[in-house]
Amino acid sequence: MVDLATKSLLHDRLRFLITVSGVAFAVTLVFVQVGLFLGLLDNASVTIEHISADLWVTSRNTPNVDFAHTFPETAVQRVRSVPGVAAADNLIVWFMTVNLPSGAQEGTLAYALSDFRRWNIPWNVESGDVDDLKRGQYLFLDGSAVKRYGPFAVGEYREILGQRMKIIGRTRDALSFTTTPISFLDFDRAQKLSPDLLKNRTTYVLVKLAPGADAAAVKAEIARRLPYNDVYTKKEWAARSRRYWVQSTGIGLNMYITVFLGCLVGIVVVAQTLYTSTMEHIKEFGTVKAIGGGNLDIYRILGKQATIAGVAGFVLGALMAFALRPAIAKIDLKLIITPVFAAIVFAGSVVMCLAAAMISFRKVASIDPALVFRA
Amino acid sequence: MRVLEAMDVTKDYEEGHERVAVLHGVSLALERGEIVALEGPSGSGKTTLLSILGCILTASSGRVVVDGEPVDPANRSRLPEIRRRSIGFVFQQFNLFPSLTAVENVEYALNVKGAKGAAARSEAERVLDAVGLSDRRDFLPRDLSGGQKQRIAIARALAGRAPILLADEPTANLDSHIGAQILEMFRSLAKKENRALFIVTHDPKVRSISDRVLQIRDGRVAAGESETVGAALAAARGRGQAPPLPMTRSSAAL
Numbered sequence: 001m002v003d004l005a006t007k008s009l010l011h012d013r014l015r016f017l018i019t020v021s022g023v024a025f026a027v028t029l030v031f032v033q034v035g036l037f038l039g040l041l042d043n044a045s046v047t048i049e050h051i052s053a054d055l056w057v058t059s060r061n062t063p064n065v066d067f068a069h070t071f072p073e074t075a076v077q078r079v080r081s082v083p084g085v086a087a088a089d090n091l092i093v094w095f096m097t098v099n100l101p102s103g104a105q106e107g108t109l110a111y112a113l114s115d116f117r118r119w120n121i122p123w124n125v126e127s128g129d130v131d132d133l134k135r136g137q138y139l140f141l142d143g144s145a146v147k148r149y150g151p152f153a154v155g156e157y158r159e160i161l162g163q164r165m166k167i168i169g170r171t172r173d174a175l176s177f178t179t180t181p182i183s184f185l186d187f188d189r190a191q192k193l194s195p196d197l198l199k200n201r202t203t204y205v206l207v208k209l210a211p212g213a214d215a216a217a218v219k220a221e222i223a224r225r226l227p228y229n230d231v232y233t234k235k236e237w238a239a240r241s242r243r244y245w246v247q248s249t250g251i252g253l254n255m256y257i258t259v260f261l262g263c264l265v266g267i268v269v270v271a272q273t274l275y276t277s278t279m280e281h282i283k284e285f286g287t288v289k290a291i292g293g294g295n296l297d298i299y300r301i302l303g304k305q306a307t308i309a310g311v312a313g314f315v316l317g318a319l320m321a322f323a324l325r326p327a328i329a330k331i332d333l334k335l336i337i338t339p340v341f342a343a344i345v346f347a348g349s350v351v352m353c354l355a356a357a358m359i360s361f362r363k364v365a366s367i368d369p370a371l372v373f374r375a
Numbered sequence: 376m377r378v379l380e381a382m383d384v385t386k387d388y389e390e391g392h393e394r395v396a397v398l399h400g401v402s403l404a405l406e407r408g409e410i411v412a413l414e415g416p417s418g419s420g421k422t423t424l425l426s427i428l429g430c431i432l433t434a435s436s437g438r439v440v441v442d443g444e445p446v447d448p449a450n451r452s453r454l455p456e457i458r459r460r461s462i463g464f465v466f467q468q469f470n471l472f473p474s475l476t477a478v479e480n481v482e483y484a485l486n487v488k489g490a491k492g493a494a495a496r497s498e499a500e501r502v503l504d505a506v507g508l509s510d511r512r513d514f515l516p517r518d519l520s521g522g523q524k525q526r527i528a529i530a531r532a533l534a535g536r537a538p539i540l541l542a543d544e545p546t547a548n549l550d551s552h553i554g555a556q557i558l559e560m561f562r563s564l565a566k567k568e569n570r571a572l573f574i575v576t577h578d579p580k581v582r583s584i585s586d587r588v589l590q591i592r593d594g595r596v597a598a599g600e601s602e603t604v605g606a607a608l609a610a611a612r613g614r615g616q617a618p619p620l621p622m623t624r625s626s627a628a629l
């Protein structure tokens with residue numbers, strides 16, 4: 001079979017390049033925008049994903065993991081007595097003021113637990129031993145704090161809520177959606193740092209299920225016993241924390257608009273170049289008809305050309321997005337491109353090109369083969 | 376055997392609110408292996424008639440029978456099938472695909488007509504060889520001369536053994552002596568393969584290769600005075616003699 005579609009498409013190199021660039025531009029835009037969005041959102045639930053709790057008990061209507069409210073710490077006893085619960089502990093997530101050596105004030109989001117190892121947090125320790133947190137006025141600080149606090153080293157002191165605390169460990173990848181640096185300290189220490197708000201109180205109860213326990217049943221039973229709290233599975237709680245930021249800030253809308261504009265630009269560029277190309281090849285299409293070809297033969301040519309442009313544009317666009325990754329990482333942003341997301345963009349670019357080809361389909365259907373006789 | 380027939384064919388074009396009558400009752404017939412020229416001034420309706428015979432346009436009234444099949448103007452979706460099966464076109468503008476090589480141009484037409492793979496490739500090579508362009512098989516049209524392009528177009532029309540070849544001013548874009556050579560070649564190939572060849576033209580050289588010459592004027596076809604010349608010519612050719620009238624440079628040079 002002679003592949004007229006491919007040969008004709010590649011015959012005009014410049015136009016092919018323009019078409020592919022149009023698709024690639026749209027693909028890169030979508031990858032970067034959605035990838036950044038997913039990266040930011042990932043921060044909103046990164047601690048939830050890593051803490052090895054199956055269920056989270058929160059105060060009523062807590063919107064996301066960062067914006068915690070307190071409830072009596074004794075709730076944990078009632079949770080422990082629910083059948084199917086293997087372990088339950090209090091977790092305080094609390095915003096605390098940090099006085100920097102420069103005199104400036106900053107904030108930290110403190111995660112306070114009695115047994116960090118049991119809950120697999122912090123999950124990426126660069127230096128220090130979390131078991132030492134119990135032994136004094138100590139804290140672990142995430143490396144991302146450098147951006148807000150300036151450089152720090154293990155062994156230095158920082159003043160938190162007016163008390164001198166020694167940094168005895170450094171972690172990585174513990175980020176919050178608001179970019180407030182995360183620190184880790186002992187549960188009792190946290191309560192003592194802010195006695196008027198935290199004495200005898202907690203913000204979460206983490207729950208680990210016994211092997212074989214029915215998560216839904218345990219969840220329902222905890223909810224029954226703690227009518228003034230909410231209970232979420234890990235998945236629900238992560239989704240709720242992410243959804244809060246999507247809905248309460250402009251980033252969700254912003255992303256949808258960019259994706260829409262990216263697709264629009266892509267479709268317009270591809271439709272425009274395909275249509276111009278069709279118009280320029282109209283006599284060839286007339287010839288295809290004159291030698292006995294039908295509209296279907298020509299649709300196949302246009303469809304194949306659009307698909308090639310879509311695939312080539314996707315590959316180029318994806319390469320550009322991956323090439324941008326190191327630069328994006330340099331400014332402490334994450335570009336998350338999952339296989340599912342990439343597959344959707346791939347399908348999207350091909351569909352986009354085929355949609356753009358539709359405009360040419362209509363033109364081609366009306367081609368009068370008699371034009372082959374005209375000069 | 377009669378392979379193409381038009382009876383009392385008329386054609387009106389709609390132009391805005393007006394109807395312009397271009398053909399006023401044309402009748403003609405072609406036998407297998409017969410070469411017929413249709414001469415007429417520009418605007419006389421030659422291309423229109425050729426388009427109707429080639430099932431690209433349909434007649435406003437009258438009857439057209441192509442390769443045994445009466446053409447039904449109401450059934451337009453049938454026309455491509457008749458074109459695939461029975462018609463090979465040669466155009467004034469050559470109309471080759473610029474992105475395809477010589478052999479691919481021919482092979483693609485065969486693909487459209489339903490021949491695939493190695494069969495299509497070997498048929499394409501056969502006809503390319505017949506028009507003497509085997510050594511140019513991998514050239515793109517832009518690297519070929521006008522005469523070579525038209526020979527490829529002829530090869531494309533011959534490929535697939537359609538019984539009817541229709542040519543619209545095939546020599547109009549060629550130098551006179553190149554045109555003469557190509558007409559000679561076209562004639563011998565059509566004769567050898569027993570195809571009916573219908574050439575519409577206002578190039579007088581076409582007469583010298585035709586068995587019969589028709590004249591069209593203002594949408595009416597008549598057997599022109601030159602028909603006798605053409606017939607004499609054909610008779611002479613049939614007897615294996617040189618043409619009695621040296622009408623082209625190439626024949627004059629013989």
Ligand SMILES: Nc1ncnc2c1ncn2[C@@H]1O[C@H](COP(=O)(O)OP(=O)(O)O)[C@@H](O)[C@H]1O
Nearest residue numbers: 388389390397416417418419420421422423424
């Ligand atoms: N599609 C069309 N619509 C209207 N008029 C046409 C069309 N095609 C041809 N004509 C007219 O029909 C007449 C015959 O045209 P044509 O068949 O091309 O003649 P020729 O090939 O002998 O030069 C001309 O007057 C031309 O203007």
Ligand SMILES: [Mg+2]
Nearest residue numbers: 421422423543
């Ligand atoms: Mg004409």
